[in-house]
Amino acid sequence: MKTLRPFLLALLAFTALPTSAQLPFKIEDLYDPALAPFYHGVASGDPLPDGIILWTRVTPPGKSGFTMQRKVPVKWTMATDPALTQVVASGNTFATADTDYTVKVDVRGLTAGRTYYYGFESMGRASITGKTKTAPNVAVDQLKFAVISCANYEWGYFSGYDQIAKRTDLDAVINTGDSIYEYADNDTYSSPEIRDERVLFPRNETVTLKHYRKRYANYRLDPNLRHAHQQHPFITIWDDHEFANNAWRGGAENHNPRKEGSWKRRKAAAMQAYFEWMPIRESGTSIVRSLSYGPLMDLVLLDTRIEGRDIQIEDVNNPLLYAPDRTILGASQKEWLKTELSDSTATWKVLGNQVVFSEFNIGFTASLDPLVTGDFLENQFLDIWDGYPAERAELVDFLSTETIDNVVILTGDIHCSFAFEVANPAFGNPNYDPSTGAGAVAVEIVTPSLSAANFDEEIGEFFTGSVESIINSPFPGDGVNHNPHMKFADLDRHGYVVLSISPQQMQADYYYLASVLVPVTTESWGAGFTTAAGSHLLVPATSPAPPKAVQDVPAP
Structure with a gap:
């Protein structure tokens, strides 16, 4: 997401940031020789009750006097102990140039709700050991997930990944998108403070398959990101920056066909690199899927970006914005979503979604600055579901008429923290009571950016602080709360959410990093919100959700 760039230009006389010297190293200089040839570590993802995806990348000796191998043998092992002595599955595969020497293994026949450890061997060397976990298929007392979004390598260190890696009771990490940036x-x-330290490869914008592959390789050399993937399975969906800013199915704001060629070709390259480098179970070119965590939770993963989205309309006064056939999902995905929600028998239905679903009112804050108007501000936020109001209303009505309760929407993209009660409309709706949650049909938890x-x-801090102080409280100008459904807002801290699910309630805890300008930092609990099963009322928590009774032994 980059919706604030026009806003920035309107508020500030923007001066060019200083250009760093072209540092004389290449991506290979980031390799840790102790990890060869598994420089990018290991990863796992898409847990099933009986299966898990295992991932690694073998980097064969290449252009510096060696012959690049087309096919590299790789052995994998899965065990119930960190030493990998209690082996439950193993096998052999190959890393090939066709998949950029990445390796994916879909291991089946595992025990549900079990912690496992795994590793790879190739070229006479062993990888680091990873830890993963299958999904439960019976009732459990508690599930825990870290929820992340928007990790910009050049804007901040990935210290948040390291904090997540240290947690020992997560079932998985849910990444709602923007796992890389294409700039x-x-x-x-x-960030001018660290750009000389966080040099990005390739140096140019990612457009071709070679570019996207190199960008993923660059990100996955980060030790904090490598550590998080080592310790937890990831469940991932893409957003726009895995492609180009403000992407839709037929193009992107940050794609120039005249200079950068076919969007279809670029989109295909971005998809291929994503499926190569992420521990996701592949199904054609779609990321839309659902994962069961037993009778307690179903996780439904959406694509509101690439699969069906109509082009964005950036004018709130354009009547086409409100057309009933305007879609962010596409017809087939929308019907699939409705079926998943109707058929689910789980207590909680959790949606992994890229962009803010809830109504987001900000135009009223224009009076804080003489350079902007209310329409101008509202226009900056039409890349989210506000830009597709008819389809949002259709889904809200569907949840209401079908009496589908306990829906939690997880969102990233906007680089801020929000907690919403989902009602349509939220502002001026006589049937919605923000004091009780009556009239709402779901809750939405928006995770802050990890580093973007x-x-x-x-x-700037002054304007941000002014907006944050009034965005969900009575506005001095008219005494009205324009976002009564927005129960929490934080616009200026980086971090992530820990989602705790029990049969009785959902709790979302916001953790904030002391700084993203240093490789290692501390974190603090910033806020927490609960909603009881059968209710759509968000209630502030007084402390983080309790840890699980049984903690995992980390991978070594």
Whole structure:
């Protein structure tokens, strides 16, 4: 997401950021020789009750005097102990140039709700050992997930990944998108404080398959990201920056066909690299899927970005914005979603969704600055579901008429923290009572950016603080709360959410990093919100959700 760039230009006389010297190293200089040839570590993902995806990348000796091998033998092992002596499955495969030497194994026949350890061997060397976990298929007392989004390599260190890696009771990490950014090295979306330390490869914007592959390789050399993947299975969906900013099915704001060629070709390259480098179970070119965590939770994963999205309309006064056939999902995905929700017998239905679903009112804050208008501000936020209001209303009505309870929407993209009660409309709706949650049909938890620029880093602390103080409280100008359904807002801190699910309630805990300008940092609990099963009322928590009774032994 980059919706605030026009806002920034309107508020500030933007001066070019200083250009760093072209540092004289290549991506290979980031390799840790102790990890050869598994420089990018290991990963796992898409847990099933009986299966898990295992991932690694073998980097064969290449252009510096060696012959690049087309096919490299790889052995994998899965065990119930960190030493990998109690082996439950093993096998042999190959890393090939066709998949950029990445390896994926879909291991089946495992025990549900069990912690496992795994590793790879190739070229006479062993990888680091990873830890993973299958999904339960029976009732459990508690599930826990870290929820992350928006990790910009050049804007901040990935210290949040390291904090997540240290947790020992997570079932998985849910990544709602923007796991990489496509911009060129030294772009205005790199932090001037650290850009000389966080040099990006390739130096140019990612457009071709070679570019996207190299960008993923660059990110996955980060030790904090490598550590998180080592310790937890990931469940991932893409957003726009895995392709290009403000992407839709037929193009993107940050794609110039005249200079960068076919969008179809670029989209295909981005998809291929994503499926190669992420521990996701592949099904054609779609990321839409559902995962069962037994009778307690179903996780339904959406694509509101690439699969069916109509082109964005960036004018709230354009009547086409409100057309009933305007779609962010596409017809087939929408019907699939309705079926998944109707057929689910799980207590909780959790949606993994890229962009803010709830109504987001901000135009009223225009009076804080004489350079902007209310329409201008609202226009900056039409890349989210606000830009597809008829389809949102259809889904809200569907949840209401079908009496589908306990729906939790997980969202990233916007680089801020929000907690919403989902009602349509939320503002001025006589049937919605924000004091009781009556009239709402779901709750939405928006995770902050892990390291991408927040409001204050784009438009300044003063304006951000002013907006944050009034965005969900009575506005001094008219005494009205324009976002009564927004129960929490934080516009300027980086971090992640820990989602705790029990039969009785859901709790979302917001954890914030002390700094993203240093490789290692501390974190603190910033806020928590609960909603009881059968209710759509968000209630502030007084402390984080309790840890699980049984903790995992980390991978060594």
